[in-house]
Amino acid sequence: MAAQWQAFTPPGLLVNCWNIMLDLKYIRNNLDEVVAKLAIKGFAFDRDVFEQLDAARKHADMTSQDLQAQRKLASKKIGSLVASGKSVDEAKAEVASILELIDEQLSTATQDARDAQGKLEAMLLATPNIPSNQVPAGTSEDDNQEVYRWGEPRNFDFKPKDHVDLGEALQQLSQEQGAKIAGSRFTVLQSSLARLHRALTQFMLDTHTEQHGYQEVYVPYIVNATSLQGTGQLPKFEEDLFKLQAEHDFYLTPTAEVPVTNLVRDEILSGEQVEDGLKFACHTPCFRSEAGASGRDTRGMIRQHQFEKVELVQIVRPSDSQTALETLTGHAEAILRTLELPYRKVLLCGGDLGFSAQKTYDLEVWLPGQSAYREISSCSNFGDYQARRLQARWRNPESGKPELVHTLNGSGLAVGRTLVAILENYQQENGSITVPKALVSYMNGLEVIKG
RNA sequence: GGUGAGGUGGCCGAGUGGUCGAAGGCGCACGCCUGGAAAGUGUGUGUACGGAAACGUACCGAGGGUUCGAAUCCCUCCCUCACCGCCA
Numbered sequence: 001m002a003a004q005w006q007a008f009t010p011p012g013l014l015v016n017c018w019n020i021m022l023d024l025k026y027i028r029n030n031l032d033e034v035v036a037k038l039a040i041k042g043f044a045f046d047r048d049v050f051e052q053l054d055a056a057r058k059h060a061d062m063t064s065q066d067l068q069a070q071r072k073l074a075s076k077k078i079g080s081l082v083a084s085g086k087s088v089d090e091a092k093a094e095v096a097s098i099l100e101l102i103d104e105q106l107s108t109a110t111q112d113a114r115d116a117q118g119k120l121e122a123m124l125l126a127t128p129n130i131p132s133n134q135v136p137a138g139t140s141e142d143d144n145q146e147v148y149r150w151g152e153p154r155n156f157d158f159k160p161k162d163h164v165d166l167g168e169a170l171q172q173l174s175q176e177q178g179a180k181i182a183g184s185r186f187t188v189l190q191s192s193l194a195r196l197h198r199a200l201t202q203f204m205l206d207t208h209t210e211q212h213g214y215q216e217v218y219v220p221y222i223v224n225a226t227s228l229q230g231t232g233q234l235p236k237f238e239e240d241l242f243k244l245q246a247e248h249d250f251y252l253t254p255t256a257e258v259p260v261t262n263l264v265r266d267e268i269l270s271g272e273q274v275e276d277g278l279k280f281a282c283h284t285p286c287f288r289s290e291a292g293a294s295g296r297d298t299r300g301m302i303r304q305h306q307f308e309k310v311e312l313v314q315i316v317r318p319s320d321s322q323t324a325l326e327t328l329t330g331h332a333e334a335i336l337r338t339l340e341l342p343y344r345k346v347l348l349c350g351g352d353l354g355f356s357a358q359k360t361y362d363l364e365v366w367l368p369g370q371s372a373y374r375e376i377s378s379c380s381n382f383g384d385y386q387a388r389r390l391q392a393r394w395r396n397p398e399s400g401k402p403e404l405v406h407t408l409n410g411s412g413l414a415v416g417r418t419l420v421a422i423l424e425n426y427q428q429e430n431g432s433i434t435v436p437k438a439l440v441s442y443m444n445g446l447e448v449i450k451g
Numbered sequence: 452g453g454u455g456a457g458g459u460g461g462c463c464g465a466g467u468g469g470u471c472g473a474a475g476g477c478g479c480a481c482g483c484c485u486g487g488a489a490a491g492u493g494u495g496u497g498u499a500c501g502g503a504a505a506c507g508u509a510c511c512g513a514g515g516g517u518u519c520g521a522a523u524c525c526c527u528c529c530c531u532c533a534c535c536g537c538c539a
Binding site: 024058061062064065066068069071072074075076077078079080082083088091092095096098099102103248268402 | 461469470498500501507508509519520529
């Protein structure tokens with residue numbers, strides 16, 4: 001029964017006791033709905049296995065609890081008998097029959113309860129979040145819904161080049177050097193392009209902290225398995241990660257979402273703390289194995305093993321998360337608008353939605369080199385899904401009880417892809433690059449990048 | 452890396468095998484007192500799961516073990532602090 005679920009759980013990763021990702025009671029009470037909604041995401045939730053495991057868990061748990069209660073009583077009786085002067089052996093003899101019963105049954109009962117619970121937990125850890133009602137049906141990115149377009153793609157009176165040709169002609173971008181030092185999917189930037197990369201990072205961080213009310217954080221670029229489980233990368237997506245050969249379960253962070261969202265793991269925040277939401281902006285490198293992407297986007301800086309992002313993370317009250325997704329997406333859009341890069345906003349369909357996400361907007365920037373819109377930011381509301389895995393809660397003044405927060409994040413933006421977009425959108429016929437107005441001060445006054 | 456000391460409730464801090472989910476204090480909440488406040492005083496004050504409830508069970512860094520019984524004893528691991536060494 002359900003043996004396949006066991007394989008998904010790396011040792012030591014089970015969250016303490018009953019903390020599971022989708023609300024157990026909710027699933028139990030709304031099984032039809034859960035199954036139907038997960039199907040929108042292309043996930044087949046096995047309701048029979050779930051019901052079996054849930055029933056087995058409950059039965060074993062009750063048996064075990066009952067036996068433990070009896071044991072406790074017996075132990076206390078021995079204690080009081082010993083206290084009143086009897087020998088331990090005499091005291092034990094008085095409760096011999098109960099002890100015998102417990103001896104026979106307790107260890108198997110606890111083991112059964114533990115097994116059932118472990119399997120159920122593993123099953124739910126491997127079950128994705130339920131999509132929001134607003135998520136359109138669909139199986140691939142072709143079914144995503146365009147919300148709107150912003151900006152007019154520029155009309156070139158020459159044939160625009162892609163960023164690789166432009167960067168190599170400037171002798172400031174080299175895939176070959178990246179490959180020599182590390183391997184494929186690595187890039188070396190030099191001189192003004194290296195500076196432009198740094199300028200973009202600073203510009204984004206400044207904008208979000210000074211204009212959008214985010215708090216800047218600096219975090220570890222190495223994260224442990226528990227953190228990755230909290231945000232949903234583990235246990236299911238280990239092959240996408242770079243795991244370190246270290247004594248512990250260390251991974252290179254695939255996105256600042258992991259370290260930053262885990263700041264609130266195992267915390268109970270006060271009502272005041274989450275009243276306006278916690279808003280973090282964080283710049284990190286991101287490392288991804290791109291295991292499932294062989295052959296895709298091999299040219300240029302679109303899909304790299306190492307890239308940088310400025311990430312926006314929000315921790316909010318459940319009632320605020322829908323609005324927060326809109327504003328957070330707007331904060332990412334503000335970067336594109338200030339840089340005057342044409343883009344479109346897309347609502348992801350069920351099939352394209354990420355594992356942990358409830359609702360996601362992708363921002364796709366126009367790339368003249370590809371004559372296509374390409375993802376440059378992905379902004380998601382995770383509802384309470386990550387919060388449940390993280391045990392990230394707030395004390396609701398109305399109930400006085402700890403309740404799960406909602407988490408959101410979005411790229412604001414992916415730095416490498418923004419650099420690509422600037423090269424391609426701001427190129428001149430002679431191969432030089434006009435520096436966007438907003439970046440000139442970050443480039444020490446440089447207005448044109450030339451070879 | 453070496454040596455030593457520790458990890459207990461929101462915080463501080465008792466507790467070294469038996470009614471301990473855990474003394475005491477602080478903080479907090481509510482009440483009394485007061486013209487009002489302070490002081491004083493009384494009560495309450497962790498989380499999760501099951502249960503309509505009464506209540507039951509689990510949790511004293513994590514995991515394992517010994518025992519009828521573990522916060523307390525043993526083992527492993529993690530983390531923190533102090534001193535030394537090394538180092539951006």
